Amino acid sequence: ALVSAMIISLFTALFGSDHATLAYPQSTAAAILGAMAFNIAESAPPTMPSEILFATVVLTICFASLLTGLFLLILGVLRAGNLIRYIPYPIIGGFLAGSGWLLVQGALNVMVNIKISHDTIFLLMNSPVLEHWLPGVILALVLLWIMRRKESVLLFPTAIIGALILFYGALFIIGGNTSVATNQEWFLSGISTNILWRLPDFNMIPQLDGTLIIAQAGSMAAVIIISTLHFLLNSSGLELIVDRELDLNHELTITGAANALSGLVGGGIIGFTSMTFSSLAHRVGGYGRITGVVLSVLLGLTLFIGASFITVFPRVILGGLLMYLGFNFLVEWLYDEWFKLPRKDYVIMLVIFLVIGIFGFLEGVAVGIIATIILFVLEYSQISIVKQEFSGSVFRSNIDRSFEENALLRELGQYIWILRLQGFIFFGTSHQFFHRIKARVLVPDQEALLFVIVDFRMVRGIDVSTVMNFTKLKQLAETHGFHLLFTDVAPHLHEVLRECGFGSLDTDVLRQFNDLDHAMEWCENDLLAHADLSMDKTITLQKQFESRTMTRMLDVSVLSKYLERINVGVGEYIVHQNDEPDSLYFIESGRVDIQLDLEHHKPVRLRSMRAGTVVGEVGFYLGRPRSASIVVSEKGVFYKLTRDALYRMGEDNPEAASSFHVFIACIVSERLSATNHMLEALLD
Numbered sequence: 001a002l003v004s005a006m007i008i009s010l011f012t013a014l015f016g017s018d019h020a021t022l023a024y025p026q027s028t029a030a031a032i033l034g035a036m037a038f039n040i041a042e043s044a045p046p047t048m049p050s051e052i053l054f055a056t057v058v059l060t061i062c063f064a065s066l067l068t069g070l071f072l073l074i075l076g077v078l079r080a081g082n083l084i085r086y087i088p089y090p091i092i093g094g095f096l097a098g099s100g101w102l103l104v105q106g107a108l109n110v111m112v113n114i115k116i117s118h119d120t121i122f123l124l125m126n127s128p129v130l131e132h133w134l135p136g137v138i139l140a141l142v143l144l145w146i147m148r149r150k151e152s153v154l155l156f157p158t159a160i161i162g163a164l165i166l167f168y169g170a171l172f173i174i175g176g177n178t179s180v181a182t183n184q185e186w187f188l189s190g191i192s193t194n195i196l197w198r199l200p201d202f203n204m205i206p207q208l209d210g211t212l213i214i215a216q217a218g219s220m221a222a223v224i225i226i227s228t229l230h231f232l233l234n235s236s237g238l239e240l241i242v243d244r245e246l247d248l249n250h251e252l253t254i255t256g257a258a259n260a261l262s263g264l265v266g267g268g269i270i271g272f273t274s275m276t277f278s279s280l281a282h283r284v285g286g287y288g289r290i291t292g293v294v295l296s297v298l299l300g301l302t303l304f305i306g307a308s309f310i311t312v313f314p315r316v317i318l319g320g321l322l323m324y325l326g327f328n329f330l331v332e333w334l335y336d337e338w339f340k341l342p343r344k345d346y347v348i349m350l351v352i353f354l355v356i357g358i359f360g361f362l363e364g365v366a367v368g369i370i371a372t373i374i375l376f377v378l379e380y381s382q383i384s385i386v387k388q389e390f391s392g393s394v395f396r397s398n399i400d401r402s403f404e405e406n407a408l409l410r411e412l413g414q415y416i417w418i419l420r421l422q423g424f425i426f427f428g429t430s431h432q433f434f435h436r437i438k439a440r441v442l443v444p445d446q447e448a449l450l451f452v453i454v455d456f457r458m459v460r461g462i463d464v465s466t467v468m469n470f471t472k473l474k475q476l477a478e479t480h481g482f483h484l485l486f487t488d489v490a491p492h493l494h495e496v497l498r499e500c501g502f503g504s505l506d507t508d509v510l511r512q513f514n515d516l517d518h519a520m521e522w523c524e525n526d527l528l529a530h531a532d533l534s535m536d537k538t539i540t541l542q543k544q545f546e547s548r549t550m551t552r553m554l555d556v557s558v559l560s561k562y563l564e565r566i567n568v569g570v571g572e573y574i575v576h577q578n579d580e581p582d583s584l585y586f587i588e589s590g591r592v593d594i595q596l597d598l599e600h601h602k603p604v605r606l607r608s609m610r611a612g613t614v615v616g617e618v619g620f621y622l623g624r625p626r627s628a629s630i631v632v633s634e635k636g637v638f639y640k641l642t643r644d645a646l647y648r649m650g651e652d653n654p655e656a657a658s659s660f661h662v663f664i665a666c667i668v669s670e671r672l673s674a675t676n677h678m679l680e681a682l683l684d
Contacts, residue, residue: 013292094352100329381428402612590636
């Protein structure tokens with residue numbers, strides 16, 4: 001234990017990422033190693049020589065330390081230390097509060113030499129026992145009161161020296177001596193004055209019983225996992241104490257190397273960041289690196305000269321110092337956090353503290369993790385997975401249509417309901433989502449829905465338990481006669497739905513589209529078709545101008561003199577990207593796609609334009625090169641107006657040119673108004 005402490009504290013002091021970190025062998029790991037030693041001794045054959053049994057125990061402990069060190073080292077190299085960042089704050093707070101209680105118990109044990117439990121708690125009230133621990137409690141409270149109000153590196157050592165003077169002064173006054181005080185258990189007894197240590201005898205390895213060591217594989221795995229968890233919790237708790245971030249990956253690497261070296265040279269008691277020692281050094285203003293080096297030197301001296309010097313310090317002072325640390329943790333995390341944490345987080349922290357105090361460290365952390373998971377599930381289920389929702393009246397496809405079609409879609413858009421989902425969908429959130437749609441469908445005073453579009457573009461995952469709610473949603477669509485459209489379903493989400501028995505995503509009721517734009521186009525086309533507005537009809541120039549009240553006075557026959565009628569076929573380029581903007585086009589029939597041509601990639605469709613619209617007017621009026629190409633996707637008839645022709649119109653017939661400009665302004669204003677409504681819906 002001394003060798004382990006010396007190596008681990010020195011390594012951490014010299015190479016640690018932060019000067020506040022002190023490391024030391026930990027009791028949680030030592031308890032498991034002790035159980036391993038006991039199991040080996042119990043399982044060994046009675047005929048096994050004692051020296052071989054002893055070597056088996058020692059080398060098994062060293063091997064466990066070596067494995068733990070290598071595991072921590074690998075975690076550090078792989079930069080896995082930041083995993084602790086995912087442990088919620090209340091768990092760390094409960095762990096620190098529970099550590100404070102364990103320190104208080106340990107302090108009482110130091111002062112009265114009684115293991116504190118529900119069976120022995122009443123012994124503390126006996127007069128002789130009370131005398132041993134009450135002064136230590138007073139010392140701890142005084143230190144707590146002073147250290148919470150003033151900060152000075154001299155306060156803590158001054159308090160210790162003052163306590164020693166008071167103790168020895170009282171001992172002198174009552175006429176006692178150290179021998180009598182030792183007999184009355186005021187001092188630690190049985191401290192070795194001569195310690196013999198040597199390297200493990202690795203030559204005995206061939207004589208060891210390998211089955212005894214292999215049988216401890218489970219315990220070795222447990223000590224590795226528990227040590228890793230305890231190390232990360234200690235380090236994360238220390239960050240809160242010193243109020244700065246540690247490089248946990250570096251700390252893992254250094255701690256792993258130190259434990260591996262300790263195991264190789266006959267140490268083997270696994271150690272890592274000591275929150276108690278580090279906190280003490282931080283609170284008294286000590287510089288951790290020097291403190292760690294001094295600690296390591298004292299441990300080394302103890303190996304050669306013994307530890308009898310520790311008997312200079314009375315139990316009551318040693319216990320009082322430990323109790324001060326325990327009280328400090330309890331006050332900070334049970335009192336101070338009451339005013340900072342939300343009540344639900346504070347309750348979790350309090351539960352962890354109570355479980356650690358009653359049952360132990362691992363049980364407390366386990367309960368905290370379970371409680372946090374339950375609370376997270378309950379809270380997350382209350383968060384709506386619907387990021388945005390709007391009707392088809394304000395959200396439209398990227399299809400530019402005629403004035404009549406746009407007006408009709410604004411009126412009929414209420415029959416389309418779009419819901420854009422987000423995050424991870426599990427049973428709780430999908431259940432809430434289903435009942436949201438069900439409540440809307442069953443509202444008696446609203447128009448019946450014809451289309452419900454569910455957009456999955458921002459969904460990151462789906463739990464298998466959600467499929468039942470989506471199946472119920474499909475059944476709701478069949479019962480109430482509306483179409484259910486899924487858009488942007490990622491391949492991994494698609495597979496989850498299929499594998500869980502959701503069935504086909506393309507049926508009469510349920511349809512799937514690659515994106516929201518194409519789903520909206522399908523719904524709009526269906527609404528227009530049922531309203532007897534054919535999608536492939538011709539919309540003459542006269543009708544286009546008459547649909548805008550401000551341009552009814554324009555004589556189309558006059559405008560026609562300046563237009564060039566062209567017949568276009570599918571695939572023809574009306575405009576190429578980066579062309580000069582020398583013309584604009586009226587679409588009398590047919591359809592074009594505005595697409596972005598990308599080098600080494602497929603073109604991207606930005607928008608589509610149908611009969612009754614104008615295309616190319618933005619670049620035409622701004623005089624900038626074409627930002628996209630215009631490609632014919634349905635054959636038809638276009639009318640082309642060049643810039644030269646517009647100039648001639650202005651010279652020949654200024655009134656007609658003015659009416660034309662008003663017409664273009666109306667078209668741009670309509671598009672801007674539709675875009676504004678869509679942005680408002682998205683912002684909501």
